[in-house]
Structures are given as C-alpha cells and as structure tokens.
Amino acid sequence: MIQVQLFIPCFVDQLYPETGMNMVRILEHLGCVVHYNARQTCCGQPAYNAGYTDEAKNVARKFLHDFDQDFYIVAPSGSCTGYVRSSFDEMFADSAEQKQCKKVKGYLYEFTEFLTDVLKVESLDAALAARVTYHDACGALRECGIKEGPRRLLSMVRGLELVEMQEAQTCCGFGGTFAVKFEPISVGMAQTKAESALETGARYIVSTDVSCMMHLQAYIDKQQYPLQTIHIADLLAKALFAQA
Template identity: 60%
Template sequence: MNVQLFIPCFVDQLFPETGFNMVKVLEKLGCNVSYNPQQTCCGQPAFNAGYWDECRSVATKFVKDFRAYEYVVAPSGSCIGFIRNYYGKLFDNSAVHNEVKLLRKHMYEFTEFLTDVLHVTDTGATLNGVGTYHDACGALRECGIRQGPRELLSKVRGLELREMNDCEVCCGFGGTFAVKFEPISIGMGEQKVLNAIDSGADYLISTDLSCLMHLDGYIRKHGHSIKTMHIADVLASGL
C-alpha cells in the first residue's frame, strides 16, 4: 500500500521525531511511505484567524503537492479535520473542486489509518508505565476518533491505560485562543494536567502535538513528573 506523509507545521518545526516514528510504524506494517519535501502548511491557522483568501492560496498549493488517489496520513487530527471539513467551503465551484473532494476522502489521521484502513490494533510496541489518553478536539470532534487510539494503546506491552476525568474536555490550546485568552487557556490546561496526574499516569498521550505542547509547557513550569507523548511515539516504542 502506498502512503504519502503529510507532516504538519508543529511536527516539522518542533517535534520531527514523531514524524520519523510514524514512518517506522507504517513501514513495519508493510506500507510504502513517500514524502514530498515541497509540502507546506494546510492553511488552518490563516483560516481560523479569518484570512480565507490567504488560506486558499496555501491550500491550493497543498492540493497540488499531494496525489489525491493515494492515502495521505498525518500525525494530527486537527489538520486532517480541517482539510476534511473546510476545504469544501474554500474550493466550492472551483476548478479543483473534484480533486479536493477526492483528496479529502483519502486523508487520514495516523491512528485512524491504522485501525480503519490497515485494520491493525497491535503494532508490537512496548512501553512500561501508566498512560492516560487526552481526546484532542480535532481528532474527536472533527474526525470522530475516539475508540481507535484506546484500542491501539491497550495493546502496548507494559502500558496500563487509565481514563482520567473529563478526558474529552478541551485542553485550552485552540491555536490563537491560547494567545487571545491566555488566562482561560492556562486554567483549562491546568485542569487537564491535574486530572491526568490524579489518574496516576506516567504518560499523558494524545494524537495532537499542539495540545501536548501546551500541556507540556504547564507541566515543565510547575515541575510535575508526568510526561507528554504523541501516540505515534508510543506505538513506535521498542520497535
């Protein structure tokens, strides 16, 4: 199976090891993985800030950078959710409308691709400790991803998975929300971290590095021992 990688801005600039770990898992499962180094942002930040024309320019390049007839997989429910749910509005009645429609059908968040396309729930990973899963808004609300990541984590050898209180509540990041409403954002992040700690978890795990970056900032500032991990890093552990 041919798989194209879409590496979002957060991963490319700040957490490249997550991208490499995603490749490790996909290749272990028999996928032929390709990466177009010309790819850039999907346009979500500009769209959310109200700059639709600028977003459309970036998104047009995105459509050209990916072959719509192959699977495109990304370690981000937020970016995948944006492309699936809002590219139609950006390109309605445009020359690339049909290409966009086809591309949206082939876009998958990493764990979703594993469980729904490859039908895999056990990657052979090993990670000793206790983990708790945070439902990122993009994955849960934009893509409908909930059970798949939990099934994958339940098969990780040595990992005990525990649910924390309010696991589906937003962590408070929300992109520009964290800048415009800093006190609220910090308060929401604090509650998420404390709920994770109360579960007894060693690892706070999610599908989206934007959430994890926000939460890790609070954790580091307050000296908590809990660690944040992207689920791709978990599923590649010990391989």
C-alpha cells in the same frame, strides 16, 4: 503494498520532527511504502482560524496540488486532518479544484485512524511498562470522530496500563491563537487537564496532536508535575522498537 503519502503538519515539521520519523518507522514496519513530497507546506488552518480566508485558500490550493497522487495521505494530526475535511469543501465549492478537493479528502487519514480503519491493525508486537492516560484532542474527537481507535492501539501494548482521566474529552486550552489572545483562560484549561491527568497516577499523557502536547507540557513543566506528554506515534515506536 499500500502506498502512503506523508502529510507533515507545521508543528511536527518545525518542533517535533521525531514524531514524523516515528510515524514513518511504524508505517514501514506495517508494510507500507512511504512517500514524502518535500514541496508541501501548511494546510492553511492557522490563517483560516485567524480570519484570513483568502490567504488560507491560497495555501489550501497548494496543498491540493501537492497531494496529487492516488495514494493514501497520512498525517500525525487530527487537527489538520479535521480542518481539511471540515473546511475545504466550502472553500473550493464550484471551483476548478473541487474535484481534486474531493479526492484528497477521500484519501486523507489521521495516523491512528489509518492504522485501525485502513490497515485494520489488530495486534502489535509491542511492550512498554507504563501507566498512561489519554487526551482526546478536539480536532481528532470532534471533527474526525476519533475516540476508540487510539485506545484500541494502546491496549495492544503489553505492560501498558491505560487509566482514563475525568477530563479526557475537555479541551486542553491551546486552540492556536486562542492561547495567545485569551491566555488566562487557556492556562486555566491547561490546569484542569493536567490536574485531571495527575489524579490518575499516569506517567504519560498520550494524544494524537503535538500542539496539545506542547501546550500541556509547558504548564506541566512550570508546575513541576511528574508527567510527560507524548504523541501516540512516539509512544508506539518506543513500545515497538524498544526505545529508551
């Protein structure tokens, strides 16, 4: 039995808890024993990106101590996973936490990455009749190198048609505080992404990160486009467990 610790990022915890629950259902369905440390909080990425490096390090230090078991750590977020992988080494270089930092990074996986690279999932008894398109979230694609894995998982769902959009690898425009500080640019980027998805005739825009989905869904709703964003864990759960 593979032991798994859940890392539930802030956006999932506060706004999309069903995504975390669906990830648990899938992991257990695939034979994992799932653990959740309720003391966990944030990885520190928002503070770090805003320039508050000391505060970010304090939060990151807690993150390291919260995940002190020798189990895999799985997160429904390429953004948070990518941040830990790309920023923690420098933050904890030549510190008392350096060894724990290395261990945590070695155990940490984004959800789809864990399914394809660790569990080696090659088939799913799943079905969903829908046309979808895939959004490559920046953290997943650029920091974690996740590209083919999610598409491979989607290809395992009977009845699902994946149609690539032209702007699949283009940023959605969220970027945390970027969307607040540079709102017109952020909205323009969301427009580019949403219109590219619309051209495919897809019902769903699928991705690894709910922050991207939240940003795009707000634009989609305002324009009243016939599109729905969905995290890949939610879509796979819908397909696996025949959710309405």
